[in-house]
Amino acid sequence: MLTLNLHQAKELVSLFGDCDETLVTIQECNEGHSGPGIYAYFDEYPEEGSCHLPLEPLPPIEFTVGTHIETHLGKPGVIVDATPNEDGKLKVEFDPVWVGWYLPEELTAVPHMEHPTEK
Incomplete structure (x- = not known):
């Protein structure tokens, strides 16, 4: 159980x-x-x-351009636009052709790791 x-x-x-x-x-x-x-x-x-x-709510994180993140589904990416759009979402790049918009609460900052665009 x-x-x-x-x-x-x-x-x-x-x-x-x-x-x-x-x-x-x-x-x-x-x-x-x-x-x-x-x-x-x-x-x-x-x-x-x-x-x-998580057992407890996570403290809010100030995301800046270049912050390495994971989405709420565990996908790694990098913040490429830290100014929220009209829906309050931030622009996240996953590779050179795949970009998505996410609410800050759907993102977790992670330590720097090699990003697919850093080859």
Whole structure:
């Protein structure tokens, strides 16, 4: 059995609650992209990555251009525009041709790692 606290349950609903997929797997991992803890992912798309469900809310992070991040689905990228668009989203580059816009709460700053554009 797995137990979630209220913060983790709210996080789970905020990440997956408005999606059309029906099944989400929740499991405890000793090693994950955000360290040990509880992770969730869509059953049909495990290759898309998992979301860490932290015990406590993470403090807000000031993102700047060049900040290395992971999305809430564990995809690494780099902030290329730290000015939020009209929806409050920041521009993230994943490789030279793939760019996405994400809300700050969907991003986690990570230590510098080689980015696909740094070859």
